[in-house]
Amino acid sequence: MARSLDTRLIHQPDSVPGSRPFGSVTPPIFQTSTFTFDTAEQGRARFAGEESGYIYSRLGNPTTRLLEAAIADLEGAEEGLAFGSGMAAISAVLIGLVESGDHILASRGLYGCTFGLLEMLQSKFHVSFSLADLGDEAAVREAIRPNTKVVYVETPVNPTMELVDLEACARVAHEFGAKLVVDNTFATPVLQRPIELGADFVVHSATKYLGGHGDVILGLAVGPKDLMDEIHMHTQKDIGGIAAPFDAWLVLRGMKTLSLRMDRHVENALEIASRLARHPVVESVYYPGLAGYKQRDLYLRQMSGGGGVIGFIVKGGLSAGMNMMNRLELCERAVSLGETHTLVEHPASMTHTVVPPEVRQAMGIDDGLIRLSTGLEDVDDIWNDLNQALCSVDGM
Ligand SMILES: *Cc1c(COP(=O)(O)O)cnc(C)c1O
Numbered sequence: 001m002a003r004s005l006d007t008r009l010i011h012q013p014d015s016v017p018g019s020r021p022f023g024s025v026t027p028p029i030f031q032t033s034t035f036t037f038d039t040a041e042q043g044r045a046r047f048a049g050e051e052s053g054y055i056y057s058r059l060g061n062p063t064t065r066l067l068e069a070a071i072a073d074l075e076g077a078e079e080g081l082a083f084g085s086g087m088a089a090i091s092a093v094l095i096g097l098v099e100s101g102d103h104i105l106a107s108r109g110l111y112g113c114t115f116g117l118l119e120m121l122q123s124k125f126h127v128s129f130s131l132a133d134l135g136d137e138a139a140v141r142e143a144i145r146p147n148t149k150v151v152y153v154e155t156p157v158n159p160t161m162e163l164v165d166l167e168a169c170a171r172v173a174h175e176f177g178a179k180l181v182v183d184n185t186f187a188t189p190v191l192q193r194p195i196e197l198g199a200d201f202v203v204h205s206a207t208k209y210l211g212g213h214g215d216v217i218l219g220l221a222v223g224p225k226d227l228m229d230e231i232h233m234h235t236q237k238d239i240g241g242i243a244a245p246f247d248a249w250l251v252l253r254g255m256k257t258l259s260l261r262m263d264r265h266v267e268n269a270l271e272i273a274s275r276l277a278r279h280p281v282v283e284s285v286y287y288p289g290l291a292g293y294k295q296r297d298l299y300l301r302q303m304s305g306g307g308g309v310i311g312f313i314v315k316g317g318l319s320a321g322m323n324m325m326n327r328l329e330l331c332e333r334a335v336s337l338g339e340t341h342t343l344v345e346h347p348a349s350m351t352h353t354v355v356p357p358e359v360r361q362a363m364g365i366d367d368g369l370i371r372l373s374t375g376l377e378d379v380d381d382i383w384n385d386l387n388q389a390l391c392s393v394d395g396m
Contacts, residue, residue: 005189009074010256013073015066016062019063019065027062027249033056035053063248064082066252067080068220070252070255071204071210071220075184075202075222080222082251085218086218088242089205090219090221092239093201093223093231095121102148103128105130105148106152107132107133107154108132108364109154109158109162110157110363111185115352116354134168135162135298136165140173144178151173152183153181153183154186156288156306158185158351159351160311160363161310162364163303165298166194166198167302170200182201182203183205185203186337191303192304201221203221206218206220209258209308209338209339211250212254212258212338213254214341217247218247219241262308269374277290285311288303290306293306308375309338309373311369314390316368317366321346321370323393324370324390331372331386340376341375342377343372346371347360347371348368
């Protein structure tokens, strides 16, 4: 019988025979770099692909394999791969899909390093890119080009929390023979499942909600088996950005509580965003779950919760925002997101410095914008800290 996502997060697919020795409920960590062959012939057969089995951990490892099968299952994809970081996953998928002369169409807000990667692909490998607001089908049609091979989107967009219309992107991309790649880091499969909406690939920084405890850097990608096999054989194996077995194990462990944690992240974020929106020194708040959110219809169509990240601007802009950040006592001043602790950062001077100021403006990243990743603490404790910091902002 089909099992719900909540159950599948805990009863992860038993995809690797022998990965639970002695009847262990939790699989051990296969912390080994290489695997012995019983005979020289067996070694030859494994290299020839005539016999399945492990060879060397850069080519595959049982612990990592369990995680790859788990994320493919959760996203509803045929195949998954684990990488040493979110950026290793994103770069492997993009390098696997494009050639010199191709074009990548991306959402107009992107994780800073993803923007940096697109610039590098453009300047060194002649793969051009353009950014566009992809909030509806007309906008996607307007922006796509005959040589577009990949439509690459984040939704919600980091850190403006705008949404991209995934069904429209999939429809138009496929008409043009392009693949839709979605960075689902902010929503996780608990709140949004892009493959069900037509996406071809989903990538994750599992460093964030999937790991969930702020103790690991890891990336994941899922997609169709034939193309994922190619990405494995060429990009992942030879460029080598694989996930370590221990890190894969930490993410498998974190994912068991993903659904519970997302419920709390969403509940806390909605409450904090609502209180921020009513605060006299706050100029604007960006959070998809808010009642007055500008893309409310799209939000209700493709997400089942707004996630844990909030963008907001303090009256008085940049200097007022920096002052406010310096007065925080419970919330941590740190980049990253999606973990137990509430984290606060300033995109224009931290995560998005690689994006030139004029592109940042076009992305809607105001210099005064602050990004808050709501943690799992008591919501009143988070609010009391934010409120005392807001109330003591100079001049208020
Ligand atoms: C953090 C992040 C990344 C990069 O992931 P790493 O694990 O840090 O390499 C990519 N996309 C989004 C949306 C992120 O938040």
